[in-house]
Amino acid sequence: MRSHAIHYLILPGWQGSPAEHWQSHWQRSLPDASRAEQRDWQTPQRADWVATLERHIVAAPGRLILVAHSLGCVTLAHWAAQAAPALLAKVKGALLVAPADVERPGCPAELQNFAPMPTQLLPFPSLLVGSDNDPAATPARALELARQWGAEPVLLAGAGHINVKSGHCRWEQGFAYLYRLQNLIEQHARRLA
Template identity: 65%
Template structure:
């Protein structure tokens, strides 16, 4: 699938993605890219975040690949569970990086309204990238989310939350998973043809 036909929609997590975050770098690098902007990055409300994602998808009729991080992954899962069919059809796939386990005992209070986590399979191909030392979700939890959401999972070793704090400003290696997702999307399209 030529990238000129695809819109890449960046879905940041809690606190947004600052200019030195890999999502911001990818937005500057990928053609036809945009970002979901939330009204409140510090005290997120699930309904508001899902509505903003819905509006961003509705605003452009192009086929879209979602690139989500942390709480953004959870937002995508909630959106996919309740989105109108015509908007679900615009999303070709999702790259879900370091999903936040909002049900964990030490989950920060502002994120708890995103629980319970959706258990429904997403109706589009997805790749979930987790870490074996992510404070926001254990490797086992990330794998369970991948099963629940119907995503292909990869657990990386020692990469933390895959954010600026863990040394992932540009995260060029992540493009390999984006490419893998695009191959998965193309294969699914060929099977349906």
């Protein structure tokens, strides 16, 4: 796959992705990448976040790969569950990193309006990267979300929430999962050909 034919849309989670977060590094490193900028990073509202994502997808040039983290994964799944087929067709695949389980006990109140978690299959290839010690989703829950969304699961050992706090600033190793997703996209395209 020629990367220049793809636009990468970065979907941060709650409180956004600061400059030292791997999503910000990827945005600076990937060819043709942008970020879905939410109006309110601190008190997210599901309808607003989904509408913002839709506006970015409408405006994006050509084919898209979505790179979501935490609440960004949940926003993506909510969007895909109600999006028009023409917009869904623009998305060639999604990398879902450390999805936040908004139904978990002790979930911050600010995130609870994103419940219930969407359970529909995503209509494009996806790869879900979770961790066996992520406070935002148990390993079993991450695997369940991957199954429900039809994503290929990857469970990392001791990676936490795969963010700055867990030591994932540049997260160069994550590019291997992006490459794996691109292989899934190519396999999917060959099956449809």
